[in-house]
Amino acid sequence: MIEIKDIHKSFGENEVLKGISGKFEAGVTNLIIGGSGSGKTTLLKCMIGLHQPEQGSVEYDGREFTQLNFEQRIEIRKEIGMLFQGSALFDSMTVEENVMFPLNMFTEQSNSEKLDRVNFCLDRVNLEGKNKLFPAELSGGMKKRVGIARAIAMNPKYLFCDEPNSGLDPKTSIVIDELIKELTEEYNTTTIVVTHDMNSVMGIGDYIIFLHEGKKFWEGSNKEIAKTDIEELNDFVFASRFMKAAKGKF
Structure with missing residues (x-):
C-alpha cells in the first residue's frame, strides 16, 4: 500500500498541489485522473521522489519516503x-x-x-x-x-504508469489496460496509473482519485463515477468522451 498525506507542491508562486491525500491498495488498479494542469503528473513525481513536496508525506507500506535521504531512498526505488x-x-x-x-x-x-x-x-x-x-x-x-x-x-511491489495509452489506438489501448490490470492482480502489485483516458477509467479503475486545480475533488470506483453529482467531475467525464467521439474513436 502507498499512502499520501496532505501533499503540497508549488513552483514559484504557482501552487500546483493543494493538500492531496489518498490510499492506494495492493492488488487493485489505482488511477489518478484529471484534465491538463490538474496536478496529476506532479503528484506522481512527488510520490517517486522526482519532486520534493513542501508539505505532507508519502508512505510505502509504512515507510516514510519523503523524509529519507538519497541513499536511503534507493532501497525503496528498487521495489518500484x-x-x-x-x-x-x-x-x-x-x-x-x-x-x-x-x-x-x-x-x-x-x-x-x-x-x-x-x-x-x-x-x-x-x-x-x-x-x-x-x-x-x-x-x-x-x-x-x-x-x-x-x-x-x-x-516490483509498486508499479507506476504515466499515460500508458498515450498515442495508441483504442484497440491497442485496451490490450495495454488489460495487461496492466492482469499483472496487478497476479502479483498483488500496488499499481498507480496517471491518465485522462476515460476508456481506462471505465475499464480498469478499481480506485480513482480525480484532481481539479490541484485539489482532490472526488474518489471512488469506476462503478461509482457515473453516479456522482460533482459538476467538475461530470464536466471532465463528458468532455473526455465528447473529444473522443469527435475524433471518431467511439
Missing part, C-alpha cells in the same frame, strides 16, 4: 517499476538490453539469470522471441509492452 509516457526506451539498445537495464543496475545476478528474467518478462507481455529487435522496429503498442516488461523486470 515505472512505465514512462512514450515508453522511454533506449533507441541504441535492443529489446533484450532495454529490459535487462534495471537488472544490470540493481542486481548481482549472473548473465544467464538476467537473461532468464528478461525472457520471462517478454513472454509475460506476449513478446517472446523479440529480444534482438530495436525500438525503431516496433509498433507503438509493442514499445509499450517492452516498457512494461522493463518495469516488471525487478518484480
Whole structure:
C-alpha cells in the first residue's frame, strides 16, 4: 500500500498541489485522473521522489519516503517499476538490453539469470522471441509492452504508469489496460496509473482519485463515477468522451 498525506507542491508562486491525500491498495488498479494542469503528473513525481513536496508525506507500506535521504531512498526505488509516457526506451539498445537495464543496475545476478528474467518478462507481455529487435522496429503498442516488461523486470511491489495509452489506438489501448490490470492482480502489485483516458477509467479503475486545480475533488470506483453529482467531475467525464467521439474513436 502507498499512502499520501496532505501533499503540497508549488513552483514559484504557482501552487500546483493543494493538500492531496489518498490510499492506494495492493492488488487493485489505482488511477489518478484529471484534465491538463490538474496536478496529476506532479503528484506522481512527488510520490517517486522526482519532486520534493513542501508539505505532507508519502508512505510505502509504512515507510516514510519523503523524509529519507538519497541513499536511503534507493532501497525503496528498487521495489518500484515505472512505465514512462512514450515508453522511454533506449533507441541504441535492443529489446533484450532495454529490459535487462534495471537488472544490470540493481542486481548481482549472473548473465544467464538476467537473461532468464528478461525472457520471462517478454513472454509475460506476449513478446517472446523479440529480444534482438530495436525500438525503431516496433509498433507503438509493442514499445509499450517492452516498457512494461522493463518495469516488471525487478518484480516490483509498486508499479507506476504515466499515460500508458498515450498515442495508441483504442484497440491497442485496451490490450495495454488489460495487461496492466492482469499483472496487478497476479502479483498483488500496488499499481498507480496517471491518465485522462476515460476508456481506462471505465475499464480498469478499481480506485480513482480525480484532481481539479490541484485539489482532490472526488474518489471512488469506476462503478461509482457515473453516479456522482460533482459538476467538475461530470464536466471532465463528458468532455473526455465528447473529444473522443469527435475524433471518431467511439
